[in-house]
Amino acid sequence: MDYQVNRKGYYGEFGGAYIPEMMVPNIQELESQYLEIMHSYDFRQEFIGLMKNYVGRPSPLYFAKRLSEKYQSNIFLKREDLNHTGSHKINNTIGQILVAKKLGKTRIIAETGAGQHGLATATVCALMGLKCIVYMGAVDVERQAPNVKKMRMLGAEVISAVSGNKTLKDATNEAMRDWINNPVDTYYIIGSVVGPHPYPDMVARFQSVISEEIRWQLEEQIGRENPDRIIACVGGGSNAAGAFYHFLNQEGVELIGVEAAGKGIDTKETAATITLGTPGVLHSSRSILMQTEDGQITEPYSISAGLDYPGIGPFHANLFATRRATYLWATDAEVLDAALELTRLEGIIPALESAHALAVLPKIKLKPEEITVINLSGRGDKDMETYLNHFGY
Amino acid sequence: MYNRINKLFQGKGKNILSVYFTAGYPKLNDTKTIIQELVKNGVDLIEIGMPFSDPVADGPVIQHSSLVALQNGMSIRELFRQLEDIRQSVDIPLILMGYINPVLQYGVDQFCQKCREIGIDGLIIPDLPLSVYEEEYKSIFEANNLHNIFLITPQTSDERLRTIDEASSGFIYMVSSNSTTGAKTGISELQKNYFERINAFGLKNPRLIGFGISNNETFRNACQYAQGAIIGSAFVNALEVDSPLDEKISHFIESIAKDI
C-alpha cells in the first residue's frame, strides 16, 4: 500500500489545497518547485551540513534502561529533545528556510503553539538574516513565556492572536491572513504536516530524517533495523510523521500516535481529534477535525500548547482510515505523571507534548522481547512553570 | 444556465451595487429585514454571508460579525429557515457566500437543492478550489441553476484568468488588492493598472470589484473599471451604529449611491 501523497496532493481521500484564490500563486509556485529544490545538489549539501553541524544531528537513540525495567520490555528514546532549540521542529525550519531562499523570499511568517516552531523559525531567520514574524495565540504567549522571550531576543516579532480560544488554530488563521495580505515577498513556514498541499508532504520529508536515523541506529545497536513499534505524540503530526516515515511499508512495525485528551475524551476540554473528530476542511486541507454538526470548528483544549489543535495532518487521517497506524490518547493528568516518571527514572525532563507519547506505556501490552521506540520530540524547559505549579517544587 | 444574475447584467449592466452582510448579525433574526431594506434602497444584488468559525480570507470586521452571528445561533439550517419565503417579497439576485466546511457538513447536494428551492442564484465559496469544483460539484451546481462565482486577484496569471473566465457563468469577483476583506481602502495607481489590464483582457464574463470599496468615491471609481462593485466590511460596520436597522441601511446606501 502507498501511504504517500499522490500527484493531486491527496493521501487517500485526505489532503488537497482548499485555498482562496489569493493564495493560489504562492501555493502553485511552491508546489511546482519544492521537489526540484529539495533534490538539487546545492540544497542537499547545505541541508545536510546544517543538520549535522548546526542542529547537531544525528540525534542519539538512547536505550532507556530503567524505564525498560519498569515496563519489562525494551524502550528506546529518539532524542529530538537534544536538537538545537530543543525539539524536532528545527528539522523542518532548516529545510523550509532554504526553500524560501531559493524562491527569493525575504520576509518569513510562522504560527506557533508551544513556541517551539516559532523559536525554530526565529532561529533560522537569524541564521539567514531574514525578517521574521511569528503569530502565537494570546493564551500560549502566556503559558510558554520563555519561548516568547527567546524569539524576541532572536529578532523575531511575536504577534499575539486574540481571536477564538487564542491558541494554535487562531495563530494559524492569522498567519494565513498575513500571507494573503503579503503575497509577493513573504514565505509561510508552516510548522506541522498541516495546511494545503504541498506542505504536509514537504514537512513530512524534512522530518523523515528521524526514522531514517532510527533505522541505522537500531541496526548499529541491536542488529536489526525495525523495532516492533514506534510511539509519537500528535498535534498536527509532524514529529510522528517523521518517526513513522521510513517504517510505513514495514508492516511488522506497529505505529502509534498519541493525541491530547486534555481533561478527558468525554469532556469538552479535549484535543483528541482523531478519536472525536469527523472529516472536513480546516486550514486548507481535507482531514479529520473537531467540529459541530453545522461544520463550525470547536475550540480544543490541552495542557500542552503544541497539541492544542482541533485538526490533524491528512497524512495521519489516511493512516487512521487505512488502519496502518493506531491513535491513542492521554489526559493531562496521565501526561504529568509520565513526565515525572521519565524525569526520575532517566534524568530527562520531557516537553509536555512528548510526555503524551510516554503516557500510553501503561496502556499497551509490552512483551519482554519487544523493541519500542518513543520519539522524544522535545525538552521540558519551556514547560517548567506548568510543572512547578503542578508538582509544587 | 440563465437566472436573475444574468438578467441583471444584461439589463442594467453598469453601476451595479452589490452588498454583503453576515447572516445573523447584528441580531439572529435580522436577515430578512436587512435584505428587504437593501432592496427598498435600490441595491442590485445581495450576498448573504454564512458565518464560519475560522474565516481566513476575512479581515477584523467580518471576523467579528461572523463570531457574533454564530454566538447568536446562526447556522445553515437556521439561515435556510429564515429565507424560506424570501422570494415572495424579493426579486433581485441573491447569492450565498461562505466557507466550504459548513457546506460539506450539510452535504453539497442537499445544500444546492435547498438553494434552488429557496431561489438562490449563486454561491461564492472562496476556499472551494476551481479544480475540485469542476471535478466534483459542477454538475450539482448546474442541476440547481446556481452560478459559482470565482475570484481573481492582482496576482492571478493570464493563463489562470482564462481558465476562470471559461469556468464562470454569472460574473467574476475581482478582488481589488492583495488582501483579506476590509483591509485596505481607496484605489491606488497600482490597482488602476490591474483594473486596466483586466479590462483589456476581453473576458467573456462581467465583473464586480470588491474588497476595500467603502464609500461613494471608491464605488464610483470601481464602476469605471467594471460593471459594478461589492461593499462588504463597510456595510457590516455601518450596522453596528446604534439606530434602527432601516435608518442605518437607508443612510448607508444613500451615502454610497448618491448621484449614481
Ligand SMILES: Cc1ncc(COP(=O)(O)O)c(C=O)c1O
Ligand atoms: C516538543 C513538541 N512535540 C510535538 C509537538 C506537536 O507538533 P507535531 O504533532 O507537528 O509534531 C510540538 C508542537 O509545538 C512540540 O513543541
